[in-house]
Amino acid sequence: DIVMTQSPGSLPVTPGEPASISCRSTQSLLHSNGHTYLDWYLQKPGQSPQLLIYLGSHRASGVPDRFSGSGSGTDFTLKISRVEAEDVGLYYCMQTLQAPHTFGPGTKVDIK
């Protein structure tokens, strides 16, 4: 199975400042079709997870452009260019390259 790791586990942020979360996989998430099967999700307090980024770098519908995903192979990054108060919550990466799909352990983002 592909194991996903994330860092940091907790990230206190200042509104208006940038933030970055790292995700790593134990094997490449690049498919032979050229797509990279790595997604990012945000779970706001009291809500279900919501999709932020799919296929490594594509913003989901309605996601603000302050969120961006990058990376390739086994190393990925989610960046928030200027954190807003509504961005607090748990951030997860997930691989959908192969079953069983697997999630990272999560990064808790809160306001300093």
Add this chain to the structure above:
Amino acid sequence: EVQLVESGGGLVQPGGSLRLSCAASGFTFSSHWMHWVRQVPGKRLVWVSRINSDATERDYADSVKGRFTISRDNSQNTLYLHMFSLRAEDTGLYYCARHSMGALDFWGQGTVVTVSS
């Protein structure tokens, strides 16, 4: 508007069974793979199972293989998870989610399963 509404959770003794349902609306259910994901106490997300659009392919996490069965009824726009031989470690909030563009793009609100004597 896409909606996924889970039901069927509850308190069950170890070794017991439950059937979870997920009623889908607002999209062409029969065109999408569907997934079940569990959120355990402590908030970790655990992928459980997936099924393709016509139910000819199913996959499971190793921890539930042989005990859980995923199914769907495209005529009723409903996804199911049949859970047998339940264990304490199956406890959690179970979400159904729609698969699109290589990701889980819509999630329901979840239904709680508690396995305890």
